[in-house]
Amino acid sequence: xxxxxxxxxxxxxxxxxxxxxxxxxxxxxxxxxxxxxxxxxxxxxxxxxxxxxxxxxxxxxxxxxxxxxxxxxxxxxxxxxxxxxxxxxxxxxxxxxxxxxxxxxxxxxxxxxxxxxxxxxxxxxxxxxxxxxxxxxxxxxxxxxxxxxxxxxxxxxxxxxxxxxxxxxxxxxxxxxxxxxxxxxxxxxxxxxxxxxxxxxxxxxxxxxxxxxxxxxxxxxxxxxxxxxxxxxxxxxxxxxxxxxxxxxxxxxxxxxxxxxxxxxxxxxxxxxxxxxxxxxxxxxxxxxxxxxxxxxxxxxxxxxxxxxxxxxxxxxxxxxxxxxxxxxxxxxxxxxxxxxxxxxxxxxxxxxxxxxxxxxxxxxxxxxxxxxxxxxxxxxxxxxxxxxxxxxxx
Amino acid sequence: xxxxxxxxxxxxxxxxxxxxxxxxxxxxxxxxxxxxxxxxxxxxxxxxxxxxxxxxxxxxxxxxxxxxxxxxxxxxxxxxxxxxxxxxxxxxxxxxxxxxxxxxxxxxxxxxxxxxxxxxxxxxxxxxxxxxxxxxxxxxxxxxxxxxxxxxxxxxxxxxxxxxxxxxxxxxxxxxxxxxxxxxxxxxxxxxxxxxxxxxxxxxxxxxxxxxxxxxxxxxxxxxxxxxxxxxxxxxxxxxxxxxxxxxxxxxxxxxxxxxxxxxxxxxxxxxxxxxxxxxxxxxxxxxxxxxxxxxxxxxxxxxxxxxxxxxxxxxxxxxxxxxxxx
Numbered sequence: 001x002x003x004x005x006x007x008x009x010x011x012x013x014x015x016x017x018x019x020x021x022x023x024x025x026x027x028x029x030x031x032x033x034x035x036x037x038x039x040x041x042x043x044x045x046x047x048x049x050x051x052x053x054x055x056x057x058x059x060x061x062x063x064x065x066x067x068x069x070x071x072x073x074x075x076x077x078x079x080x081x082x083x084x085x086x087x088x089x090x091x092x093x094x095x096x097x098x099x100x101x102x103x104x105x106x107x108x109x110x111x112x113x114x115x116x117x118x119x120x121x122x123x124x125x126x127x128x129x130x131x132x133x134x135x136x137x138x139x140x141x142x143x144x145x146x147x148x149x150x151x152x153x154x155x156x157x158x159x160x161x162x163x164x165x166x167x168x169x170x171x172x173x174x175x176x177x178x179x180x181x182x183x184x185x186x187x188x189x190x191x192x193x194x195x196x197x198x199x200x201x202x203x204x205x206x207x208x209x210x211x212x213x214x215x216x217x218x219x220x221x222x223x224x225x226x227x228x229x230x231x232x233x234x235x236x237x238x239x240x241x242x243x244x245x246x247x248x249x250x251x252x253x254x255x256x257x258x259x260x261x262x263x264x265x266x267x268x269x270x271x272x273x274x275x276x277x278x279x280x281x282x283x284x285x286x287x288x289x290x291x292x293x294x295x296x297x298x299x300x301x302x303x304x305x306x307x308x309x310x311x312x313x314x315x316x317x318x319x320x321x322x323x324x325x326x327x328x329x330x331x332x333x334x335x336x337x338x339x340x341x342x343x344x345x346x347x348x349x350x351x352x353x354x355x356x357x358x359x360x361x362x363x364x365x366x367x368x369x370x371x372x373x374x375x376x377x378x379x380x381x382x383x384x385x386x387x388x389x390x391x392x393x394x395x
Numbered sequence: 396x397x398x399x400x401x402x403x404x405x406x407x408x409x410x411x412x413x414x415x416x417x418x419x420x421x422x423x424x425x426x427x428x429x430x431x432x433x434x435x436x437x438x439x440x441x442x443x444x445x446x447x448x449x450x451x452x453x454x455x456x457x458x459x460x461x462x463x464x465x466x467x468x469x470x471x472x473x474x475x476x477x478x479x480x481x482x483x484x485x486x487x488x489x490x491x492x493x494x495x496x497x498x499x500x501x502x503x504x505x506x507x508x509x510x511x512x513x514x515x516x517x518x519x520x521x522x523x524x525x526x527x528x529x530x531x532x533x534x535x536x537x538x539x540x541x542x543x544x545x546x547x548x549x550x551x552x553x554x555x556x557x558x559x560x561x562x563x564x565x566x567x568x569x570x571x572x573x574x575x576x577x578x579x580x581x582x583x584x585x586x587x588x589x590x591x592x593x594x595x596x597x598x599x600x601x602x603x604x605x606x607x608x609x610x611x612x613x614x615x616x617x618x619x620x621x622x623x624x625x626x627x628x629x630x631x632x633x634x635x636x637x638x639x640x641x642x643x644x645x646x647x648x649x650x651x652x653x654x655x656x657x658x659x660x661x662x663x664x665x666x667x668x669x670x671x672x673x674x675x676x677x678x679x680x681x682x683x684x685x686x687x688x689x690x691x692x693x694x695x696x697x698x699x700x701x702x703x704x705x706x707x708x709x710x711x712x713x714x715x716x717x718x719x720x721x722x
Contacts, residue, residue, distance in 0.1 A: 230410045232652070235700050237659035238677060238693045239417060245681035245689070246424035328543040332663055335545065336678050351549070355667070360553040367553060370546050377541045 051313055054390040061386020067379040071192060071372075078189040079146035082182035083160035083168055086345060088144075090166065090177035092116055095363050096127050098172040098180075101137055110134040111161070111168060135167050172365035174353055180365060183345050188372060190257075190346040195326040197261040202268025202326075203319055209269065210276030214284070215303065221277070228270045236267060237332065244338045253344045260339060264329050268322040275318040279311035313391035321384035324377040331373055347373050399718055403708045407701045414697035415472075419465050422690040472694065478687035482680060487691045491673060495695055498661060498672040502703065504588045505595035505657045509650060513600045517607025517646070521615065522634055532604060539601035544660040548594050548667040555590075567671075591668055595660050599653040606649040607642060614638035644715045651707035658700045 045053075056062060074081060093116065101109050112129045119126050141160040148154050161167035171181040213224040240263055247259050283289060283306075292306050327347075333339030334348025335355070342349055347369040353359060354366040434448045452458055459467075471478070477487035520529045567587060571580045614620070615638050623633050665674030673692045680688040712718045 226406075226409075229406065230413050233406075233410050233655055233701065233704055234414055234417075235655045235658040235662075235696050237662050238696050239414075239421075241662070241677065241681055242418070242421035242689060242693050243424070245684070246421065324541065332543065332545055336663060336666065338678065338681060351546075354549065357552060357556050360549070361556050364553060364557070367549060370550060373546060374542055377543075378537070381537070381541055 047309075048313075051390045055386055058386035058389065060382050061390075064379040064382035064386070067375065068383055071188065071376055071379070074185055075189045075192050076149070078185040080148065080156070081158050082179075082185045083141075083143055083157050084166065084179035084182045085144040086178060086183040086186045087343060088178060090173075093166060093169075093173050093177035094125050094175055096169045096173045096177075097363070098365050099129070099169050101168070101170060105134050105136065108136040108138060110136050113167065114169070135161055135164070137161055137168065171368055172363065174350075174366060175359075175363075180350075180368060183350060184369060184372070187345045187347050187350050187369060190340065190344060191327060191330055191348070191373075192376070194257060194261055194264070194330050194340075194346070195323050197258070198264040198326045198330075199268055199319055199322050201262060201265035202322060203272055203315070205265065206269035206272025207276050207315065210273035211280065211303070213273065214277035214280030215299075217281075224273070225277075228273060231270055240264075240267070240329070241333065241336065241338050244333055249341075253340075256340060257344070260330070260333075264326050267325055267329060271322060272315070272318050275314055276311065279314055280307060283307055283310055313387070317384055317388035317391050320380055320387055323380040323384075327373065327377060327380075331369075399712055400709070403705060407705050410701050411698055414701075415469060415694060416465070418690045418694040418697070419468060421693060422468075422686045423461070425684050425686060472691075477691040480680070480685055480688040482683055482685040482688065487688050490676070490688060491692065491695070494671055494673045494676060495699070497670070498658075498665075498674070498696070499699055500584070501588060501591055501595070501661050501665070501670065501672055502654070502657050502699070504592035505599070505661070506650065506654065506703070506707075508592045508596035509599040509603055509653070512596070513603040513607060513650075514646065516600075517604045518611060518634070518639060520604060520608040521611035521642075524612065529608075533608075536601035536604050539597045542597070544594055544598060545663045545667050547597060548591075548664045551590065551594065552667060591661075591664055591670060594664055594668075595657050598660070599650070599657060602653060603646060603649050607646045610642040610645045611638055614641050640714075644711065644717075647707060647711040647714055651704050651711065654703045654707060655700050658696055658703075662696075 116127045141162045142155045143157040145155045213221045331348035335351045340346045350369045480487050480490045483490045571583045662674035665672040677692045
């Protein structure tokens, strides 16, 4: 890995190699004299490596890629990073404003305890911060039980207050007294997983339809394109709302999750099908495809050995760009109460509590899921743009 | 020109037909037919015997195959009979009433907003490429594309409620809420339309600016522009007269492609901002499975989208002589 990185500069000064170099290992395209003999990797750089070099030049895309990876680390370690049981309700702790963790008392960060009482006039719950006491916050504490990777039983959490589940509320609590920070992490898991499943299903469907459309052409192609055209001219939200509303109320959280993934995958497939079709049409008349045909290759070999490597990167880029739509869609439908339903936690489900003006003004911290939604959408957009540019040597 | 119009009309009709089938499916999706729902609701207030239920079923043709039911339903819809809303105990047409025209007004306002804002900015961004203004608008566009409309609505609602303290949301001030239509009411409506139209337009504006900028840049590189410049045509007239007009085609078609998303967005933004459009009605009817109301709204929103797209296509045709004189 390291030796590849050290030799990047001579390469992107050369014009990118042609398409035909992508199908088979490249045999020294450039001037051999230009490459020092001790770095032969330059002369035989594969298409994939060229893409990586091009991609690395987009700093914003690389940064976005890191952000996306961080988000998926949260998906994997959500319970470990949380400190309070996201499902535990407590009427005594309803709508506590965010309490910062302060630094530092005897090398330990600490928080002040919060005591709640009910206002005798308005019956609202009011909270006082007791600055006379300091509760130390420590790392790797024992908290609620969970399963790491869905397998290992454990109760270790990254940080928290030893022996007390409800001393912390760094992003406040919701109307039912559940911790917003811990719920946000679990919501990230749900929302990003559903996006992943939805995109994966949409990808399969899109590649099949786009492949059929592009490879066979003729009336099949015309029909599939018309279907896509019609689907794209329908306002999606009302329609999918109607379909989502038909998911029976008696279904379990898991059943709803999968039904919902299938519904949102229908949104992704049209764009992906167009990308695949466009690429297939583009390469069908290329000389090397004709050569392969004349050499007696079967269609399956032509597609998988000669065509697919050419546009896997395009598919990856299009897939990345399909994520934001999935995430927005899940959030929007759950926000309207027609997507995932409590007890499932997702960004949209959390935002449901911020639906009216009073709640917004009195407890603005309920809006906090807006931030990860926007950050992750931006990250996927930049990453997808970077991948797309890197995948296309002619741009 | 005729061929273009006929083709667009054909696609529009097919789309409406597909939407009507999908709507029919959606109406049928919840378990039980609507008579059983109706009977269930009646049973809460008083008894209904099985005989009455059966009579209702025959009266509504529910004993017939689905295909016949679909044709019957379409026949009724075409004649303006959308069925009964169980939630409101009124004909669906009455419940929707003024809400559909208001939805249309909101969508059209957003479309106009996009055109008015995106066209000059797109031109500016292309002509002054890599200027500060260009970078600024490109950056804003990226953000605008990424932020979902309803979240923007939520944040703006919070900001205006917190810092301006005004009564945001709604489409009318309390004074005009129940007043008859008058000049004052129209003005009041326009004032209240600005924020939701802006919210709905942000994403579209960003996208259309991007399209306009890219196409105009391609056009500005062409030899005829260089020739015109070499002949001494003033830059402003040169740009406005030729390249911009060529780039208007992708501009108008991307605007047309965006219309379904405006209508989609209007549903959910209306809910957040509490606008009296069909959006909140659709959501509440779906939650309570008032399927005729929900189905009708989905169908009418679809038809509205198709009509709006058709209008934008005709505008496109008027703009572009290459389409007008093709055959």
